[in-house]
Amino acid sequence: MIAFDANMVLYIIEIVIGGLLVGVGVHFVPVGGAPAAMAQATGVGTGTVQLAAGSGLTGLLSAGLMMGVTDNIALIVISGAVGAMIMVDATMIVGNWVYIYGVGVPPVSAKVDYDPITKEPQPPYISPGTVGHGIPTVSFVSGTIGGLLGGAGGSLIYYALMSINQNPGLSGFFAIGIFVVNAVIASYNIQGTIEGFHDPKFKRVPRAVQACLVASLVIGIFAVLITGGA
């Protein structure tokens, strides 16, 4: 039996904020889906949920390690964010190695004529019959931000659940579940491929925020009740 108090509401709010961070963060991660695996589209050659979950949950491991030794929420959440950024950056760097040295194509964006960060022209470097390839600077920076938000969101969810039950295994598993639900909702909004924050699809973020808000709220209530009762 659990006692329902004001702290429960706080935990639910933390889970909802974490879910929203994950939902928004997925929009920043540049993924090109199956076409990118054939150097046919800009971004990392995998699915949206796959890379976001891979990085966010690596961040969760860092956050879990940190929470084993401290209760400082800032330290835990930022540690998770940094862990996720390292994973997504290492993946994007090596992805670019394969594009540049293995396939012989320069990283280039097809959604903008000039890279918003470096101001370099993009269209002359796009190979014929494709919509870009590799991970150009703007997408790389965007992916790093995506890792930051995803890792921070996952860690915040974990922190809230740990505050309730003090059980790392149970909290970790629920955090993964809530993370994946929000990542999947966001990837429906993205519809397969996105280059980063400069992509026109990024304007759809408000819709994902609404959907993730509802989903995280419902899951948050159940997660608090279920894990609190354990």
Next chain:
Amino acid sequence: MDMVSMGLLAAMGALATVAGASEDLESDVGSQSNPNSQVQLAAQVGHPHRIYNKAISGEPPSNALYAALAAVTASVLMSGYGMNAFFAIAIGAVVAAIFNGIYSVTAYMGRNTSQARFNQYVYLDVLRTHTTTIMAHAYITAFCVVTISYIMTAPWLPIQHPFPMPLVAFIWGLAIGAIGSSTGDVHYGAEREFQAYPFGAGLNAANSGDIVTKGEAGLRSSIDNAWFCARFGGPATGMAFGLTVFLDNWRTTIFDPATQGWLAIATGVVIVILFNVYNRILEIRSKKRYGPYPEYAGDIEA
């Protein structure tokens, strides 16, 4: 930081590098993940082939399943039967490899029989030779991932991660699948499958499905593909996973999270900034080396 922690960290980095390479080669032999869309399409556009075809699921969920299965088995053997960790992990990895083999065979049979109308055959010799190769690679991956998880969670070793070992293995399995599908598979999908087209371009959408089906002698098999990808895509994937595991744990090894947490975070931020700078250098060098495409006819100058 002590010497034991540093040695364990080095072992984890090395195990992760081996695991990354074997994971990528496993997906190349089996043709899992995104490049399999072209293998699937090939028969439909008139190119029946002898490439293995096992899109069981995305690589991250499947590898998370294998790693978690191996870790649960090892965990039960260690805690329930008091088995030595080395043998328990080895038996766990065998269980994961057997599951992988079952999924591979059903996926290959199901996918190829459903394409019978496009003259795509089920080759029993391919099934026999490739499935064992796939299982062998899956065994190496599961063994390495579970060993990393064991090092992170064992109560007598210094890291002592609070998560249970199967959960850590699940997360690393998911991460290794995400990395394998993001890095090494591009070498298979964009280069090896379309070697008949000139080097230095992505796949033109008009050529979709026109994969190379003939080998140096006879017909090309997926083991030929693994031979090619083992030269760059596989080791590159290993580098990516090795870097992730090593760098993420390195900063909490050199700085004690309990007393120097902020320094560990600052180190991570510096690593991330260096990655961003290095990517920019890569971009500049590649554009300078390759130059704009001669076929480009637009107004924007390079």
